[in-house]
Amino acid sequence: MVADIQSRISGAFDIFDHEGNKTVDVREIGTIIRSLGCCPSEEDLHDLLTEIEEEEPTGYIRFEKFLPMMTRVLMERKYRAAPxxxxxxxxxxxxxxxxxxxxxxxxxxxxxxxxxxxxxxxxxxxxxxxxxxxxxxxxxxxxxxxxxxxxx
Incomplete structure (x- = not known):
């Protein structure tokens, strides 16, 4: 189950990794998270970004930081869409x-x-x-x- 979730996360991330260097523009993170079936508020999204951004913000998010955070979000079934x-x-x-x-x-x-x-x-x-x-x-x-x- 975790492997399947991480495979989905990797696939979604890779679509926006235009340089192929395991980073994406920070502005794409909301789109990636939503493509994985989560609907966080802007405040929730800001909190998630704060958790995974570098200490010195570069404007990019690294996959190695995104993967554990997003795995946890999906495993906990957070930010589900409204029925x-x-x-x-x-x-x-x-x-x-x-x-x-x-x-x-x-x-x-x-x-x-x-x-x-x-x-x-x-x-x-x-x-x-x-x-x-x-x-x-x-x-x-x-x-x-x-x-x-x-x-x-």
């Missing part, structure tokens, strides 16, 4: 008129003004995946089923 039912309820709260969808303006307002606001880039990425091109809206029941990660 589909919980995601659906969150969208329903935003859908005050119970239309079954959210307009681009409604979802953008909610995602950029509350909690941990999305950046413009994150918002564009989400909308490109979530928005139904025919209806020009987010049909959230469909999107939630795509968004919910299967338990592994």
């Amino acid at each position: 589909e039912e919980q995601l659906l309820k969150a969208f329903q709260v935003l859908d005050a008129d119970s239309k079954g969808y959210l307009t681009q303006d409604e979802i953008t307002k909610a995602m950029t003004e509350e909690g941990e606001p999305f950046t413009q880039e994150e918002m564009e990425e989400m909308l490109s995946a979530a928005k139904d091109p025919d209806k020009d809206a987010v049909l959230y029941r469909d999107y939630v089923s795509v968004m919910a990660l299967e338990e592994t």
Whole structure:
């Protein structure tokens, strides 16, 4: 089991190791962690980075520091994605008129003004995946089923 987890971690890390020197840009760590099925908050991500950064920050994270931390996170099943039912309820709260969808303006307002606001880039990425091109809206029941990660 640990070997399988470490193999997954290594594979995800290697995708972003553009120099092939067992380091990745610190800005890629959140993407790597999320690709492994974890959904840490920005504060949690900051704490993880603090744990594995060099004493003199270089802007890069070494695999030998990342592997034990990420193995522990996956073994402890930390930062799991919200279940589909919980995601659906969150969208329903935003859908005050119970239309079954959210307009681009409604979802953008909610995602950029509350909690941990999305950046413009994150918002564009989400909308490109979530928005139904025919209806020009987010049909959230469909999107939630795509968004919910299967338990592994």
